[in-house]
Amino acid sequence: MVLLHPMKNHFVSLLVTILTATSFYAQKISLTPGTYSAYLQLNETTQLPVHLTVEKKQKRLLLVVHNAEERIELTNGIRKGDTTILPFPNFDSELRFITDKKKEIRGFWFNYNKGTNYKVPFFANLNQKPPKKASPSGDLNGKWETHFSPKTADEESALGIIAQKENHITGTFRTETGDYRFLEGFIEGSKFYLSAFDGSHAFLINGTLKDQKAQGNFYSGKHYSTNFVASYNPNYELRNPDSITVIKTTDKAFGFELKKVDGSTYVFPNNETRGKVVIVQIMGTWCPNCMDETNYYKELYDKYHSKGLEIISIGYEAADSFEEQAKKILTLKQRKSLEFIFLVGGKASKGIASNQFKMLNEVISFPTSIYIGRDGEVKRIHTGFNGPGTGDVYIEYVEKTNALIESLLGISGSK
Template structure:
């Protein structure tokens, strides 16, 4: 059952509707969590802050800051949408110190919700001294010794009890993780409006045994071994062109439903990035933020970006609406197309000249001569630190080379 028109209209009401009534919460740090199941809580780093005479909620994931501002109040329920994804917090407050409600993630269905709680907390509890050191690189295997096993590279920084880091896979990273170690027990979590990740485990010298939760719908065990030399496959080597000399071309629909073919006269002689993505995908949104910088800097010199959205919605109209919302929200001037349902099988079928599409996002870089120069699988965003910085430098250099720009700094 879809959200009613009335509910959608409420989401469009300006922030002044909410803030004119004032959120009845004390500013400060809150102890917050998502109740994933009867026994498992995912910690959420939450503050309530004053900004320009308004009260807002801020979700923190390490250095990431997500402000929940553009909301409404319906009766005694406060509704705060996440700024980048089709999800929201709905809650009531009590005595200015307590939040009780739910996180709704509409990309997983209209009834996908997880209980959310928060309490005003100005006291700091003394933590047990860490019994080990998590600093460094960890060779990680999710669902080990099963047909679903996935390898990853954990990158963790520890400062006394405080942990930050991420896990890189061949399809992207787990973004900004933050947590705590006490004794030999630790956790790392992230909550960005699209994903709710929790990794909890036990450290035994240079070995980790733990459990991973993604929201309430997925959970698996994992193991990790300290390994400073461990690396994943090069993301430029995973998805490749087939060796049958099939030309790189496709025909899809624009957001208005008209046919769009590639190549075409508008892109001939241009450097083009084809981005296969979804608006529900945090790694895709990190990549889109970077591509906006690229486009703003190099479009006038001959760069075009064609972004193809594969969405959780069922109908073309709903898929196009989600993509249009992203385009308008981020003020993007790329060309946007509708790929269809969020399915790697569908994307692989539409791009038969590739061996396969295994990840959202996947990007294809095409030179002025119309030839494919690079195919990049997944995206390692700002949460990966030096890995992201190296990728940006490498990609900027590639674009400048393809555009024929010399002497740029």
């Protein structure tokens, strides 16, 4: 299999995109539109359900991956012989498959952030008549105190937020470093599963429910698995994400020196940012929570940049060389039409980020954001990101952050 990389020359890149899209649509996907029973084969015994439809759009067929409210359209693909190659729109990954009798898909999911040889078998069949599901024997609605890898050195606490309607369940798990995004699944009898597949991560949580307690297993792709325990607890809360990462000294001044994507040196603070409100975003293009945050920051930038807001995004990438790291960051900038200042932090390592920002106690999460006022002082440090999959939590965060930015800019009201 050949990895397709973005071209350095923007004109060549645009030309290649046009030619590959034309090639793909000229040959067309030979699949019947409809809902498909799809899954990733994580190991010999474990399948991760994928909610997949084939749809007709402007006389063209496309594959759509659904994760609860999230909809991911796979387009701009190419054909190589009998193989269809469909890249995911937000991450360096793709589906490669062949079709059979217009109703079956057989292939692999390639995730190049995990290496050129990271692939997981992918299968799908047109779902003519979904089997009837057994009635659930319990209720998963509500908040669940959850512990992954319980009673080990790697234990991680989480808050499960689940909604159940008959057999159908949706929700997410919040941790102190982010959320598990849009999870969707079913419960039959006492057994349940929740899954999400966005091109960067493939999450599966399956378990059993009894007497308001749950236990089971968590899988992330084919490379990681652990167990979990959960109990219904409407009063359970995590630490405030604004209290986890802090400035270690009493000096509230904040500064750093890193490379821009063109290789030149960037020093902060500087004359261009002095007197502005600045958000410094520690992130990675491979990180779904970071992409959720970046989508929100684009809205902030478009609304408040002319009033004095600047955003500096520092990418920590899976690639080894500076050139490849910069390329991934530039691809994100172009794909989302972002006008932020982009810097290269280096390898995707929280240890590297912590060493570069020694004034902080520790960088424990991608993303981490530092909010700086016009006076150059740090006003807030936010660890992780709880995105749209968290519902009301995300809405409240957006309201509070918009209000903070307006306060720091010295403006009032959202108009």
